[in-house]
Amino acid sequence: MGGALTRGERQNLLKGVGFISPWIIGFAVFGLYPLCASLYYSFCDYDVLNKPAYVGTLNYQEMVGDSVFWKALYNTFYFAVFSIPLGLFMALMIAIMLNQSVRGRSVFRTAYFLPSIVPLIGVSMIWMWLFNGDYSLVNFVLSRIGLTGPGWLTDEAWVKPTLILSGVWQVGGTIVIFLAALQDVPRSLYESAEIDGANAPVRLWHITVPMISPAIYFNLVMGIIGALQEFVRPFVMLGGTGPNRSALFYAVNLYQNAFDYLNMGYACAMAWVLFVIIVLLTWGATAVSRKHVYYGGDG
Template sequence: MTRGERHNLLKGVGFISPWIIGFAIFGIYPLAASLYYSFCDYDILNEPALVGTLNYREMVGDSVFWISVYNTVYFAVFSIPLGLILALLIAVLLNQKVMGRSVFRTVYFLPSIVPLVGVSMIWLWIFNGDLGLINHAISLLGLKGPGWLTDEQWVKPTLVLSGVWQVGGTIVIFLAALQDVPRSLYESADIDGASPRVQLLHITVPMISPAIYFNLVIGIIGALQEFVRPYVMLDGPGPNRSALFYAINLYDNAFRYLNMGYACAMAWVLFVVIVLLTWGVTALSRKHVHYGGDG
């Protein structure tokens, strides 16, 4: 290392020192401690006691754990594709040259920044079984709407449907990608007589596949950690545990039952699943995602 390099190293490390300190205290230590606790019986009142892989083995036979896994997978499987497709359609529409485009963009984006607790209150009111706006609209059709938040069959669909309202961030990322698709591709497709549907599937989707990949990964990470809306709207587990999502179950174990070791083990399982899914999606994307020449 030359003197100059050493000098730069000192300066560089100096500048990033806040991160180094923070990483040690709020990063490495909690990560290591969490992994250690996951092999312990720990209730915060007493010192953690090593129990080997007991927490992980307990998970396998814990029916509540599997309910929370089922609920979370259900939520992810429906809400991620629904959100992606809807966001893509809206982004394609917003990408057309129409009057008042910026107004439309604002209207579609705004919900995504509304505080989640506020959002939960709004949906509680709109999906209210007796007085809610949705059931009123359904009654206009001569039908009777369900108890969206009281009937265990409808709780998760309600959360999926209402979650779609906040796809603004996904839309903006799709829009940015759409604006980079060369116009000439569509023009030559028009000349060849390709229908809008064919153009969407064969030009748009491949050209913006990096954005789809990015939104998919973000979507997975978000959906598997869904917490605030079910927690606030259903005061935790919901009717017959129908809204007991993984993150809520984890929170309950940690802070309600003080099964902190078990909670940490659950968190590590979640972490590993997220890493594996991200890795899987990335591997898939290598085959299917098209990165443009300048990307």
């Protein structure tokens, strides 16, 4: 613990606290308080308009028997299982290509990053047109090569793949992180591997991947968090649920319970369950990757 505070130190402390107080207040009012309140409400029957009534673990018990909750969870996991690896793979491949010394490299880098800064609502509207069953550009292209495209947004079996495909487009953020990591890989490693006769795929697998493993791990964790909270695209492109709830995602179901059905207590409970799921998955990813992630500094 610190020793005596002189008068000057004390004043400095107060000034310091004073200067960061906007953040402290902001966090307390808009972060900490809602967080604690939502935990309390999750044990309540709460419809926003009336005072919350404590009901113990009833919301959590109901969730266990709620088929819509399970369907939403299944849809979300389905989406995550395909979209996270696909996104990571695509981002890594693009990052590797953007890391080559080719003419106009910065133009390509900008072009691949650009989709990430387009507002999601606008992107979703464009995808709706691209995947429209009758007029769509995608189906037009398919018809040119003799294929009949599916009802991307109307066929129960296709809506989740459609959402996965349309999500892969916006991996700019992931690409940038990979790109930074790739530039940290010492050239000398590649040179010595080349002397030993290693070809490109071998170099990728034995040098690049281990050396950028912290970036892969980081992007994986961010991917899990992002995918499990997917909201905007299903909400805009499929009106929230899609045919027969085939595109009802966890976050959308939570929103419906909170604001459409006024089951705010139940929605808060759902939010905490999602939090626990994300914590467990992140912990799992950390545990699995502990052996495989190489931090240069560790020796």
